[in-house]
Amino acid sequence: MVSSIIRNQSPVGLTGKLENIEGSLPKDGITLPKTPLFGTDGIRGRVGDLLSAPLALQVGFWTGVVLRTYASNPGPIILGQDSRNSSDMLAMALSAGLTAAGLEVWYLGLCPTPCVAYLTNTTNAVGGVMISASHNPPEDNGIKIFDAKGGKLSPGLQREIEAGIRGNISTADNVNNCGRHYSRPELISDYADSLKQPFQSNHFQGMKIVLDVAWGASVGLALSVFKSMGAEVICLHNKADGDRINVDCGSTHLQVLQGAVREHGADLGFAFDGDADRVLAVDNQGREVNGDYLLFLWGNSLKQKQQLPDNLIVSTVMANLGFERAWKQLGGKFIRTAVGDQYVQAEMRKTGGMLGGEQSGHILCRHYGITGDGLLTALHLAALVQESGMSLADMIDGSFQTYPQLLQNVRVEDRNQRINWKKYQPLQDAIAAAEAAMGDTGRVLVRASGTEPVIRVMVEAELADVASYWTHELVSVVQQHLT
Structure with a gap:
């Protein structure tokens, strides 16, 4: 009934x-x-x-x-x-x-x-x-x-x-x-064809690229897309494996990819997460290239082509100060949102922004896609390297210097404590002390993760020892009062 x-x-x-x-x-x-x-x-x-x-x-x-x-x-x-x-x-x-x-x-x-x-x-x-x-x-x-x-x-x-x-x-x-x-x-296959559509069939001819697909959702697909565009591809963890997805591999564990790029003399490497909506890169020297650099390089290319309205990049509170200041020195506009690609996406819709993303590798470019897409981002970064005639290492060295930024996760199993962390006065006092001590030479970000049972503590400062000191202090307070 x-x-x-x-x-x-x-x-x-x-x-x-x-x-x-x-x-x-x-x-x-x-x-x-x-x-x-x-x-x-x-x-x-x-x-x-x-x-x-x-x-x-x-x-x-x-x-x-x-x-x-x-x-x-x-x-x-x-x-x-x-x-x-x-x-x-x-x-x-x-x-x-x-x-x-x-x-x-x-x-x-x-x-x-x-x-x-x-x-x-x-x-x-x-x-x-x-x-x-x-x-x-x-x-x-x-x-x-x-x-x-x-x-x-x-x-x-x-x-x-x-x-x-x-x-x-x-x-x-x-x-x-x-x-x-x-x-x-x-x-x-319709999705795969859409990724390749902006490029010529052999766009990556002569390039050697290492992919780490993390035993996850891009297994098979990432390899076939890059190979179909002419690249020589070394693919790591390229099997669907539910026991090993993201385990010591992918975008959260770059060590294996870094070693493979150096071992094979590759032009660059890409590491995807388990569902391939984010990507981090490794340059030809084996150095990590995070989302801040991906946004800067792609943004600068779009800016030079006059395809970036208001020269705007939308990122989050996690974006490095070095990235923000370098982009503004180029005449760019920079807006920060809360952490989460949904907030970046919402701000882009509100402002008409065409490029945005997160340091973690969620990158959104509305010229080519509607959501964060690791494969799409990897293809476009590889194209930027190929078209520039430069190595990715040289491109990175010519972009900006990051401020020392330390991020530490503190596991807090109690969900109510994570959500209500701002109510704990000793932690608020410690944050205020750190911000007063650093002034405009650094910043503090404490937040509850929306995806894991952790409180994230981030401190960024011009001097590494200052960032290290205040990270240790804040983590100690979180451990004392919330765990």
């Missing part, structure tokens, strides 16, 4: 459009935290703890309900995953929930997160869902949801989905208008 939704308690953000959505699903087996489910990049946590098949079923159902409600003519929903052992389980549970809500599911299987965003935007899809915990360890997983344009789902719609999951909107007992599940891995 089907009946309309009955409101128990109207949550913030509901507009009344959910009144006549049909259906329900049982909520047995779900333990929900008191804090919000959605963080800075979807729902993320330990599998078997926060993430489970019953929860994924509910997330799928209520995602389908909400997306259908706001679509004038609901199309399919795109579903992809990374290589984690838990991703298959979550994919099947999500698909069950989505089809229970009446949506047709186009299941891609293993693919990068930007592939889901791209196909969501270029088809008549009502939205997209990616199963991945990005750079997190194998035992974690996550659910990222995209709107019909391939952008991160708005906070308002996230609240509506969570309201359904938490029972703030109740439904009847049964569903009778189910959708269908279709396997559509052939669509991934």
Whole structure:
């Protein structure tokens, strides 16, 4: 029997459009935290703890309900995953929930997160869902949801989905208008073709490039794309392996890539994270090239071509002061946001910015893509090196000098303590003391991670020993009062 939704308690953000959505699903087996489910990049946590098949079923159902409600003519929903052992389980549970809500599911299987965003935007899809915990360890997983344009789902719609999951909107007992599940891995080639479209077929002829795909979502795809454009490619960790994804490899562990670039005499190397929405580079000397340098080099190229409105780069509070000051010296404009590519993306939409990203390697260039994309960024950086006639090391040496910047993570298991860290006065006093001591020669950033159970402490200063001293002091206070 089907009946309309009955409101128990109207949550913030509901507009009344959910009144006549049909259906329900049982909520047995779900333990929900008191804090919000959605963080800075979807729902993320330990599998078997926060993430489970019953929860994924509910997330799928209520995602389908909400997306259908706001679509004038609901199309399919795109579903992809990374290589984690838990991703298959979550994919099947999500698909069950989505089809229970009446949506047709186009299941891609293993693919990068930007592939889901791209196909969501270029088809008549009502939205997209990616199963991945990005750079997190194998035992974690996550659910990222995209709107019909391939952008991160708005906070308002996230609240509506969570309201359904938490029972703030109740439904009847049964569903009778189910959708269908279709396997559509052939669509991934459309995404690959879009990456190569701006370049000639042999654009990288004569280049030797090392790729570290981290046993993750870009397995096979990254190698084939670079090889098809003429590069000689050495590919590391190029197998889908749910036990080893991100373990001592990829964008969070560059040592293996750095050694391989030096060993093979490569022009450069790229390291992707588990879902390939971020990338870090290694120059021909084996040195790390982070997102600040990627943004500076790409931004300068676009600026010279007069393709960068207001000469604006959007980055986050983590961006190095050396990068910001060098860009402004070139006549550029620089805006910082909170950490998280969704905040960068939102600021770019607000200001009309075409280039933005994070130090961690999430880079967004609206000339070519709609979301952070590690493969896209790697291709364009390789093209900049090829077209410049210079080595990447020379390009980096001619750009800017970074301020010493130390970042240390302190594990804080209690989620309430992480979210409410600003209420601990001893920590606020320590931050104030550090800021007063450094003045305009440095800065402090303390924040709770939106993707991991840690408090991140970052200190940046003109002098390395000053940064080291205050990092140690602040970490000690966090450990004393929050762990």
